[in-house]
Amino acid sequence: MRKTEYRKHEMVSTGKLGFMMPYRKPYFSGKVAKTFYPYGAELWREYDCFALSLLDGGAFFFSNAHFGAADGKTVLRAWEEGKLLAAWQGADGKVEWDRFWQIWDSTLCLPRFEQHVWLNRLYCLLPLAQAWLRTGEQRYARGWDKIFKEWMSAHPIVPPLQKAHESRSCWHDMQVTTRLIMLLHSVFLLSHGEALPAVSWRRIYRAIRLHANHVFVEAAQAHATKGGIGNHYQQKGTALVATAVLFPEFPEAAKWLATGRSVLEEHAAADILADGANIEASPSYSHFIARLSLDPHLFLIANGCETIPGWEGLLQRQYAYLAQTCDPHGNTLQVSDSYFMSAKADIALVRRLWPELAVTKRSGSNWFDPSKFGLLHQGCFDVAVDAGKTNLWHHHRGKPNILVWYKGEPLLIDTGCPNYDEDVRDRWCKYAAAHNVVTVEPDEEAAKWDELTAMPECKCLYHDDKTIEINHTCNTPSLNYNWRRRISLSDGVCHVRDSVRADRPVRISLHLHLAPVNMTLTANNRCAVIALDCGKARINLLSRGIKFNICDQLAIGTNNHWTRSAHLNVNKPGRTATFEWQIV
Template sequence: MKITDFSPPLSDRLLKEYNFFELYPFDGGGNFIHMEILGTVDDREIFEKIKNGALNDFGTLPEIASRRFEFWRTIEKSCWINRYYFIVPLAKRYWLTKDESIAVLVKDTMLNFIRGNKPPQGKEEIGNHIRRVYENRDSNYNSKTIEEYSLDEHDVEYIWFDFQPASRVIHFLYSMYFLKDSPSVSSAEWEEMENSIKDHALLIMTGEKHFNKLKISDNHQSVRSLALLFAAAFFNGADIASEFLSEGIRIASFHILNDYFNDGVLKEVSPSYHFFETWHMRDAYLLSRQYAFALPEEASAILKNAGLFSSAIAQPDSTSAVINDGYALKLEGFLASLPDDCRVSGEDSGHSYFPDAGLAVFRDAGTYLLFDFSCFTGQFSHYHGGKNSFTYWAGNKPFFIDSGCCNYDNPLFAKWFKTPAAHSSLLIDGCGDAALEGTYKWLYFPDLCHTPWTKEADDSQIISVSLKSPVPEWKDIEWERKIKVSGDRHVSISDRIIAAGSKKLTFNFVLHPDVSYDIRDGEVFLSNGETELTMSFCSWSEAVIDRLPCKAYIGGELKNTFRITVSLMAVGGENIFCTIIKVK
């Protein structure tokens, strides 16, 4: 029984102290589906909800219908169930309670999958499967609208593709670790599960060796490399372990060395995906120390820099800010899980500048400002339009936010959340700085130039970003936004627009759902709890202030909120518009 000799990367102390998905944060898509289905990352609550039928759409445990949602229109739901996230909190519940009925349910659920879903085997079969799925995905899901690809009724064959088998290796091994002392699992059943881990790892290794090229910023490939390292640790001492280890080290090393900017930020420029891929690096690093294999010597420094960004991005409620595709993560467990020699302590005040990623943070005594001038991260990436936007907290309360994201299967994903209008940015004649075709194909995106925080004579901090966009409505437009945070924590935003002729400018300010507002006498009065703000404006002509309903993803839910819009006509030449945000 190999599981008795296996030690996972994280300690029993961490596994007991924190919820599993605080230590192992989801990717974006996994999180949105998880929250729709289970609504929590609390291990105990997940167990109770599953016990009360939360997974009934997929069948009744231990029998899960793996192919029920294998269509493009529900692909995220299919991926979620076939990554077997849900199995770990169940197994952990057994570990903590020793309730054998739970152990039986967990092992029967895993065995039901193993017996009912045989993997492609052999180089030819695996290669044909990979090519078939890539062709289908790239010609349909990535390039078409949800209305177009929803007509496709073909099985998309994702169960043994990409992220899914890698995720199962990790989640199955953690579940087996939690069950290792159970008398309810027979020797023959342990052997079945062990053989399945080998089949999963062989499939992943064959795909990587022969059919997948190393690709920067491929977080799915990164998790596949980690699955091979988990399998190598599990089969430690066996001949096959060295093959898994060699391939796992090759791929993991590539991503450790190439997926992060020099400023410590993952090149996807999404905090959620930053945490996701950073735990791949963390676990690879910890496994290398436990099982005595070598990673690049730069790994510890890169991991520490990644931790520094993770700490800097923390909002006053200790959750991460949201940029591009992603969600807010409670950071305490994740930061505590970093290795001792790579751990960082959070700062309550100060300012940070991440020039490669295009992000800046100011924080001081309940004030938090994140300025997003992040770079384009590539076609089919997790990019959103609407740059030069900002997130702002005062008195430990959120006021202006990034609208966030939603389930990638939801039409709002491409129609709202990825658009510039969903951000506290600028629209020119009703159009933002970027334009999207279908779900992932970016037609236009902006170029940005920026300067770091500069300290003024009055001790205030100021930062400046210039933006140009190829969107046709932005032709001959240059937009410079300066944000100044004063010692009294007032915020001044100066927008300088150079236009060749008359243009309608609409400045967008997306409000947190908890914010109340009142528009009167040319000002906007905002409140959240006991904290009150006043927005006043200065411009070359009279502005029209309005509010429009919109959606935001907050706390795992889609919520209704509003955006304040301030519209006016630009004239040819230089136009300067100022917004003053004062804390009462």
């Protein structure tokens, strides 16, 4: 056996950070390859690990609910306090890695899927590896090694393309890809100093090769059958490109690279729209997806590889869209499955990673027709209009939904999205009534009506700097209706007109969700007075013969935790209705 070799990363003349493998095995090709890792150690010392390696939505929401926050320092603190794995430990104190999948197996339901996959994707390794880089304290490296060794021992490889339940979903799809990405980052972080013994490095490199081959088979099969879609598929391409350029010694590296590039090109063509949005239409996911586009580009550039044709233009388009479609303070909008994050801070970090990024600041009013998303700004009002599709994984129903800010403060909000394991997400948050919309439901045989099966279409009829008008049509075997919404800003007034026409008697309802602030209704229930820090705003009903009803509902606040929100609604039975209202 060859003598164990440890090499620290070194700066080279190009200014890139040298990436030398801390350990090489004879089953590598034998050539000594210096490869380069594009995220410098100084960035890992400065930024939280989950700012550099963005979490997908499911992981963010679970971490936020389970640990109280979704950042690396919170996960690390849980480990230091002995609480990180407590929820998965049995009575004997041992970690039951598949504890919540076993609950699913026995009950034929899946109440804790995110809790199961969060652990088995091994997100928790990254904060430990980062802590080793920052401190050099051996306890972090030993903790990393212990978790990874125990996980590998508990999960023998299951061949690719098996049904998810064959491996309790642990050797399936995003679980494998995310673990691979956590390993790639960890190798860089742990190789600063002698963190691990040779036996551990051998285990890591075997696992990287094993995971990459598994991801390759899944990605190649999806690519061959044109069955790949969404960020799970894109992530496979990103992981394959990164692994191939970092580890050219593996004999499979060339095919990983070729397939990874093809997957990314296919995903970009199918999922990234002409305006820079993506079909999943969830703002925080859009940052995750844009980073999955950026990472392979950085890995290819850093290692002198040919970049993917047209990729720089694709990246510029994605980040320009993200810069334009945030709230007045530069944060992501909490629409669909999006969480609240600083878009401004993420884009600033990306500019450090890729200085070629040329992002314009958020402008006033704009309409993005491919994604059917618009912004209006005039005077004291900012309005976001989401008229996108409702039929994909991270979409919520209820379009065109609007969000309103008054003097920069949120006034009309989206109910938001909680941890995916909470059934209130599917029972309430994803339904149309949880948004600032008009709903139309049959009066008769209401039990047969399911908005989940309705696929309404929205089309922009008119837009300028002050006005957006959307036509919403829904045609189903049980109900056909048309809803037209016109939003206009002028002279310190936000004016909205909602007109509905159905082919049969229906229940027509207007729903408005207020930010969690003080609100009172006037005596006739036709005016809601909202007390904001910047002053009072009023929502007035202009149409005659209707009034506001009010109830208290759950909503997700800007801290990404549950709060309470006032829900105003107006109901009118019949075939037609007009709700005209304004905010002043």
